[in-house]
Amino acid sequence: MERLLIRGGRLLDPKNKVDGQFDLLIENGKVAQVGRNLPDGGGGARILEAKGKTVVPGLIDMHVHLREPGRPDEETVESGCRAAVAGGFTALGVMPNTDPVTDNQAAIGYIIREAIRAGNSRVYPVGAITKGIKGESLAEMGAMLDAGAVAFTDDGHCVASAEVMRKALTYSLIFGVPMIQHCEDPTLVGDGVMNEGLMSARLGLAGIPAESEEIIVYRDCALARLTGARLHIAHISGRRSVEVVRRFKEEGVKVTAEATPHHFTLTEEEVEGYNTNAKMAPPLRSRADLEALRQGLADGTIDCIASDHAPHHYDEKETAFADAPNGVIGLETSFPVSYTELVLGGVLDLNTLITRMSVTPAAILKLPGGSLGQGDQADVTVLDLDTDWEIDKSKFNSKSRNTPFHGRKVRGRAVATIVGGRQVWKL
Ligand SMILES: [Zn+2]
Ligand SMILES: [Zn+2]
Known part of the structure; x- marks a missing residue:
């Protein structure tokens, strides 16, 4: 029997309302016991000393x-999973806009097999809503679910047709899994490359109005109400979009939302100097939008934090702003940036942060995890919340370096990551 005793730390398990000095005994990949001064079973258990550290359910990036x-x-399943555990993530929801697109059973199976082979974080594939992410005909959702898909999205693209989205939501009722929407009306995005406003005018760059997001958020919330299906809004960025989600939630519509660390930490000002690591979709917006995201995370309108980790090759980002691809990496910066900005910034308490980074993503995707009760899967992250450090992209485990947070001073990081009772990362 394999045993691991995590000893002497502060155990913070929001789902089971535990917060105190407790040891955690893991046996055969499951939580066997939570208690004070647990014996190590006569020396039979491996010991992980966690004195001065905080022990939380494994972080999940959906x-x-x-x-x-x-x-x-740019990234492989193997390198991505290594970056994940280095960032404290024990499970990932991975997006289908690969080449070829993950829109069939075989493609889902391939990702799962690669993740098992890599042997770090768990990987839960999210399948495409439409064949080839073309927004036209629905992909084989049933077959993908049988192969292990946990949700569906055309992320990278918005399902622009209301009729197709209605069909997808209706179809999803059979399975009870969420449809995840990348909310940007493509006809309003047009050739836009950054948030539309004074900044885009000053830089002479084509803008994307926040309304491109708000319109789709409203439309899809209305379709979720019409169908009764579950809708998840990816990387929400605008204050009016947050307001729309809040209103539909109050009505009882089954909508959830996520926000990224870059959207609640950075504004369009980052684009100054044509910094391509400040280019993403949806774009960084204004200070008022950033504040609304923080408020939404605090009051639960926004259910979880997700990185939208989007690796790109150095050469591709080293180009004119308008030509650079969208997206930044985030797995190794998500927790420290969120902790520093939100907890130390007085927006959330730590309990709420762990809820947003572990408990709710598990609930949205119906994954095991997000809980350290007896018998639960032993996915655990050990955090050092006292250490001050500077983000250095040259030290990333990810194959890519496209971060907007290089050189940023942060506090807190994962020092040990345990997946299924097996320690896969140690700082
Ligand atoms: Zn997206
Ligand atoms: Zn994405």
Whole structure:
């Protein structure tokens, strides 16, 4: 029997309302016991000393782009999972806009097999809503679910047709899984490359109005109400979009939302100097939008934090702003940036942060995890919340370096990551 005793730490388990000095005994991949001064079973258990550290349910990032198949030079399932556990993540929801698109059973199976082979974080594939992410005909959702898909999205693209989205939501009722929407009306995005406003005018760059998001958020919430299906809004960025989600939630519509660390930490000002690591979809917006995201995370309008980890090759980002691809990486910066900005910034308490980064993503995707009760899967993250450090992209485990947070001073990081009782990361 394999045993691991995590000893002497502060155990914070929001789902089971535990917060105190407790040891955690893991046996055969499951939580066997939580208590004070647990014996090590006569020396039979491996000991992980966690004195001065905080022990939480493994963090879950439900929005990650691994670039396999298609662009193994940017990220592979293996390198992405390594970056994940280094960032404290024990499970990932991975997006289907690979090449070829993850829109069939075989493609889902491929990702799952690669993740098992990599042996770090768990990987839960999210399948495409439409064949080839073309927004036209629905993909084989049933077959993908049988193969292990946990949700569906055309992320990278918005399902622009209301009729197709209504069909997808109706179809999803059979399975009870969420449809995840990348909310940007493509006809309003047009050639836009950054948030539309004074900044875009000053830089002479084509803008994307926040209304491009708000319109789709409203439309899809209305379709979720019409169908009774579950809708999840990816990377919400605008204050009026947050307001729409709040109103539909009050009505009892089954909508959830996520926000990224870059959207609640950075504004369009980052684009100054044509910084391509400040280019993403949806774009960084204004200070008022950023504040609304923080308020939404605090009051629960926004259910969870997801990184939208989007690796790109150095050369691709080293180009004119308008030509650079969208997206930034986030797995190794998500927790420290969120902790520093939200907890130390006085927006949330730690309990709420762990809820947003572990408990709610598990609930939205109906994954095991997000809980350290007896018998639960032993996915655990050990955090050091006292250490001050500077983000250094040259030290990333990810294959890519496209971060907007290089050089940023942060506090807190994962120092040990345990997946199924097996320690897969140690700082
Ligand atoms: Zn997206
Ligand atoms: Zn994405």
